[in-house]
Amino acid sequence: GIIQCHINNILIRKMAQVDVRLQKELKEVGRTDDTSGVRAKPYKDDNMRKLHGTIKGPQGTPYEGGLYEIGIVIPIQYPFEPPKMKFLTKIWHPNISSQTGAICLDILKDQWSPALTIKTALLSLQALLCSPEPGDPQDAEVARMYKNDKQNFDRTAKFWTEMYAKETSKDDAVGRVCDMGFDPESAKIALEKYGWDETAAVNYLLGM
Incomplete structure (x- = not known):
């Protein structure tokens, strides 16, 4: 001890x-x-x-x-x-x-x-x-x-x-994911998680 x-x-x-x-x-x-x-x-x-x-x-x-x-x-x-x-x-x-x-x-x-x-x-x-x-x-x-x-x-x-790396392109990506019915906070978290790959982020959000 x-x-x-x-x-x-x-x-x-x-x-x-x-x-x-x-x-x-x-x-x-x-x-x-x-x-x-x-x-x-x-x-x-x-x-x-x-x-x-x-x-x-x-x-x-x-x-x-x-x-x-x-x-x-x-x-x-x-x-x-x-x-x-x-x-x-x-x-x-x-x-x-x-x-x-x-x-x-x-x-x-x-x-x-x-x-x-x-x-x-x-x-x-x-x-x-x-x-x-x-x-x-x-x-x-x-x-x-x-x-x-x-x-x-x-x-x-x-x-x-x-x-993927421009600030404006990131804002646009968040906007496009939000257009599919997700809130901005969740959209940003999912996009960051998947390196700003919109398809992967949306699939992740749909599977949650």
């Missing part, structure tokens, strides 16, 4: 240290005057381990003008384990799954270091949008197009940006 009690106390202390670090990090990555184009904040005020991130599409890329939503889960072992991140907004990119939003990026896997932060991870994702790595793809089909038909790749990536 005494040993278990001691272990529990150590765990509680460790969690408290991590929470202090997370609070500091969230302050840094939540600033509205920040021009980096990356932000993150908790979904709920009382839970710092589930975060909603956003990345502005970099200028001069097919993602320019898009705002990409990122789901972030902070593991118990953070900062010794990387945060788990995935794209909630659909995106056409060799290192991001066009189906699930899963990301292939070394610092979110074996190249993570406790010196890195949520903000540096989001900035690395933004950099990945500037310079894809088709040699280490998450989505083989997209990588093939990137390597063999760059013009078509750029066109498709730009179309997906217009379709």
Whole structure:
């Protein structure tokens, strides 16, 4: 009992240290005057381990003008384990799954270091949008197009940006789902859940 009690106390202390670090990090990555184009904040005020991130599409890329939503889960072992991140907004990119939003990026896997932060991870994702790595793809089909038909790749990536990542296109999507008889709040939640894919969102709402 005494040993278990001691272990529990150590765990509680460790969690408290991590929470202090997370609070500091969230302050840094939540600033509205920040021009980096990356932000993150908790979904709920009382839970710092589930975060909603956003990345502005970099200028001069097919993602320019898009705002990409990122789901972030902070593991118990953070900062010794990387945060788990995935794209909630659909995106056409060799290192991001066009189906699930899963990301292939070394610092979110074996190249993570406790010196890195949520903000540096989001900035690395933004950099990945500037310079894809088709040699280490998450989505083989997209990588093939990137390597063999760059013009078509750029066109498709730009179309997906217009379709899924533009604020105006999101408002329009909510409007169209509402026209089918759903309330705006439910429509927005369903669309966010399915990466702004209207068909999937409507099917989800109909099945509820």
